[in-house]
Amino acid sequence: MAIERETVVERPARNDTVVVDGGGGNPFGIIGGIIAAVVAVLLILWLVNGGTSGDGGSVNVDLPEVTVTE
Numbered sequence: 001m002a003i004e005r006e007t008v009v010e011r012p013a014r015n016d017t018v019v020v021d022g023g024g025g026n027p028f029g030i031i032g033g034i035i036a037a038v039v040a041v042l043l044i045l046w047l048v049n050g051g052t053s054g055d056g057g058s059v060n061v062d063l064p065e066v067t068v069t070e
């Protein structure tokens with residue numbers, strides 16, 4: 001009759017240290033983020049108000065008369 005063995009391998013606990021810099025942050029990054037947010041809001045408002053439609057105006061184009069013969 002076969003004897004079964006159970007092997008238990010215990011690994012040491014990992015200790016990870018995470019250091020978070022709570023400094024004031026980069027002022028150029030903060031200013032860039034504000035500018036990007038303002039540009040995004042202006043772009044959304046421009047698209048909501050019609051984008052390039054020009055307030056429903058029309059453009060008249062005079063095309064030459066073309067005839068097709070075989």
